Amino acid sequence: MPWLQIRIPTLPQHTETLEDALLVAGCQAVTLLDTKDQPVFEPIRGTTPLWQHTTIQGLFEQDIDAKQLTATMQQLIDSEGIQAGEIVAEILEDKDWEREWMDNFKPIQCGERLWIVPSWLEAPDSNAINLKLDPGLAFGTGTHPTTFLCLRWLAENIQGDEKVLDFGCGSGILGIAALLLGAQQMTGTDIDPQAISATIANAEANGIKRESFSVTTEPLPDTEQYNTVIANILAGTLIDLKQTILSHLKPKGSIVLSGILAHQADMVIEHYRNQIQFEPTTEHDGWVALSGIKTG
Secondary structure (H helix, E strand, C coil): CEEEEEEECCCCCHHHHHHHHHHHHCCEEEEEEEEECCCCCCCCCCCCCCCCEEEEEEEEECCCCHHHHHHHHHHHHHHHCCCEHHHHHHHHCCCCCHHHHHHCCCCCCCCEEEEEEEEECCCCCCEEEEEECCCCCCCCCCCCCCHHHHHHHHHHHHCCCCEEECCCCCCHHHHHHHHHHHCCCCECCCCHHHHHHHHHHHHHHHHCCCHHEECCCCCCCCCCCCEEEECCCCCCHHCCCHHHHHHHEEEEEEEEEEEEEEHHHHHHHHHHHHCCEECCCECCCCCCEEEEEEEC
């Protein structure tokens, strides 16, 4: 059914008061948005960044009186001395939101021999290696630049028989791609149980035998080592977990670190350079992937 959406631009310190008022008025869902579209990709460790300008958005059933609702919210804003912009109320047309999302997810080519293909679409190149993907509730569809860079590296570097660790596996896209490209064994780790479920489902959808991979939310023994380690997470986490990540990489093994903004690359390299001989950095849309070989 159609919905009434109300949007109120304000400042972060006023959002709680406005959210409470919307919920009392019968709001079904409240969302906070960045008014000026200034993304916070990764906070400085130890800080909680806030947008300077926030829009609070409420969703109501269509039969509510929009004029009365707007007047009530404006009265609250005036009486409480809240700094807010113009209140906008609009009807959202009835849509099949799941279908609209599916229509916007297209096959992605990663290097010469690998395609990421939505599970509901036909593969564009039947002769290529086609990874069928249903992202589910876990991050990782191949559309993000960091995921794309890792997939392209895998397509260019997996030779066969590697033992691969997908550290922070999400939907399992990277580890599954490695297996389809010829890796012998894959282990995926993630702190989110939904990621484990998504990885298992995506592996099964691609015909991966259960004995070829394992996934866990538990820390791996430090003695368990791999020929290739992929960690597509965030720069701060890559730095904080450096010793854990490197402990799982065999000497002369290959590593790929991503989830890194271009201006963060030197910082990550500096923390790893004593044990990793880095190759040239690859960049896509302001994000980078760092790859190299463990020297000892």
